[in-house]
Amino acid sequence: MSSLLDVLGATVVGSMVLLMIFTSLFNMQVINYNTQLQIGLTKMSEDLITGRKTGNIDQPGIESILSKVGAGVSTSTDPIIEATSISFKFLGQINPTSSVSTFYFVQESGTSEGFPLYVYQNDMSNPIIGPFWMADTLDITYIDMNDNVVNTPDSNHDLIRAIEVNLTFFYDTYQPDIDKRLVRHNIVFWKYFKNLYL
């Protein structure tokens, strides 16, 4: 009887240790996997904002496109066409020898996959960048010459001198728990339109 109790006791303790080992390994894998996802998401988001080089080709980032606001546009023309919290349409020159283009930086209608972000140039049906899926809606704030927020930007284009862009990209996580949280990367960046200061 005593040996049987020893065997049972050893089985119980052994099972607990095994369970602890497996749970720990699983948890560590999940943390590592999510950390890896976060690194990938951060890199992709930063590349989208600041641009990247593929081989010898420079892929312009959103910051670079936004810096074209008003470039090559005559002073008699309003370089800003639309300015809302989810869209910004403007005129600008991609380089000193090109003609003036219309750019459209916009978050379109959300789906179950998130909110898609696009950038268009002249052709409003074929984006040059996007879709990039965001967890939340795009949030653009317009800033005037004195660094104050422009409350009704679409009817005060002449006051706009800079924008603050707030976007959040996301990945689904590995853990299928009911309380799971998405891997998110929130970026806030500012772009001052130097052409509008000249």
Added chain:
Amino acid sequence: MNIQMLLVLLALALFSTMLLNTYNIVLDQSGLVYDNILYLQGQKIADRYFQRIESELLGDPPIFSFTAINTIYANMSETVTVNNVIFNVQINSTYCDSLGNTPYADTLFQKVDIQMNCLSTSLDTLYIGTLASPFSKVFFSRGF
């Protein structure tokens, strides 16, 4: 209680210590990644102030003169909140030479230094740019 049970308990205690340590290392690595995200955001905040100063110096006449910029940003403290993280920003502007050296200052050039801090994921203070190594940019006077 026999010696075997004691040995099993000892093994469990030792194993748990090892496990806790491994968890700690994994979580430290995760914390490093999140702190780096704060660094990236900090760089964007510093870039915002540099862009703002560049823009304020543009135009004919500019919004602020070169000397006014030096006065405004001589010792400015601001807080910027991004994604519920408060960044305490300290900006200093000093006249310098064309290489950014202050001992040979010239009123044609000024160096703007930006440093900031925020609360890291481990609740320590995270310094993004320090007094010895701030984000720096040298501006040149256009004569206004």
